[in-house]
Amino acid sequence: MKKILKYFTIIIVNLIILSVLTEVACYYKICINYAINRFPQWTQCSLKNKIEYLHNTFHHNFLIHNNFDKTYLLIKNTRFRKPLGLEYKNKPILLMGCSYAYGYLLEDNQTFAYKLSKLTKRPVYNRAFEWFWGLATMLYQARRADFYKEVPEPEYVIYVFIDDHIRRMNTSCYDCFFPYPHLRYKLNSKNRLEREKFSFLYQLYTFRLLTNMQMDKISPETSSKLVKEFFMETRQEFDKHWKNYKFIILVYEYSEEFNDTFIEELRNEGFIVLKTKDITGRVMNKKQDFAPDNWHPSESAWDEITEKFINKIPGL
Secondary structure, rough: HHHHHHHHHHHHHHHHHHHHHHHHHHHHHHHHHHHHHHOOOHOOHHHHHHHHHHHHHHHHHHHHOOHHHHHHHHHHHOOOOOOEEEOOOOOOEEEEHHHEEEEEEHHHHHHHHHHHHHOOOEEEEEOOOOOOOOOHHHHHHOOOOOOOHOOOOOOOEEEEOOOOOOOOHOOOOOOOOOOOOOEEEEEEOOEEEOOOOHHHHOOOHHHHHHHHHOOOOHHHHHHHHHHHHHHHHHHHHHHHHOOOOOOEEOOOOOOOOOOOOOOHHHOOOOOOEEEHHHHOOOOOOHHHHHHEEEEEEEEHHHHHHHHHHHEEEEEE
C-alpha cells in the first residue's frame, strides 16, 4: 500500500511540475512574442532590460488587462477613432464592429467611417474595436450608461460583420498565446446573454487552450443562435434610448465559404442585412483588397464598397 501511495505521489508531483513548466514556457512565449512585435529594440537590448520589459509586459497586459472594464476605459480614452464630420447637420451614423470597421492599418481619411461621412454628409461615430471582439464589445457598450452620453442618437447604426466573428464570440480569448483581456457572454437559464465572470483559471494558458478547443465543438446552429441574440439584445438596449433608427448589418465577405445561415433570420427580425458580394458582385479577396498584413481591408476595398453600399440604403 505504501509503495502504491509513493508512486501515486510521484505521479501527482510530476504532473504539477509539468503544469508549472508548461505555464512558464507559455508565459515566456507570449511575452517574448509581444516584446518582439511591440519593442523593436528587443534583440539589441541587454539581458537586464529584457527581464525588466518582460516584467512590465506581464504586469500591464496580464494582471491589468485581464480586467476588461479597465481596458475598455483605456481604449475609450486613447484608442477609439475620433468622431468624423461633426460640421455636418444631418443625424449621425454609429459604426460598430471589430478591426475591419475600425480601419486597422489605415489613416483616418482611408477608413470606411471617413468615406461614409464624406459621401453622406453626416457625422460618423466609430465605436468599433481595434481588437478582435465585435459582437461582444457592441453589446458591452450598449449596456453602459456612459455610452449614450458620448454618442448622440443616430439615424443609422451600421455593424461590419465578418465570418470570423462567429468563431471569436465563443471563446474567452481569441488566441491563448496573446495578452487579450477576458470578455465572453453566455446564454443564461432565461436564454439571455450574460457576461461571464472572470475566473483566475483564465490566467492559465493551458485552461485558455482548452476553452479554445471546446469552442471548435460548438455546432453551427448554436453559433447562429448566438449571433442573432447579440444583435437582438443590442437593439433592445438601443431602443431604451433611441427611436426611429435603422440597424444595418454589412457582411464583409473575403471568402467563398461564408456561413450565412443566420442572415434571413435577422432580416425577418427587421434588420437590414447587406453582403459585400451582392454590392460589388465579387468576394473581396483580390490583392488590392487587403492592407499590408494581407488580412484587413485596404482603402481600395472601402472605395469600391462604400458608394455602392450607400446607394442600397434609401435616405442614407
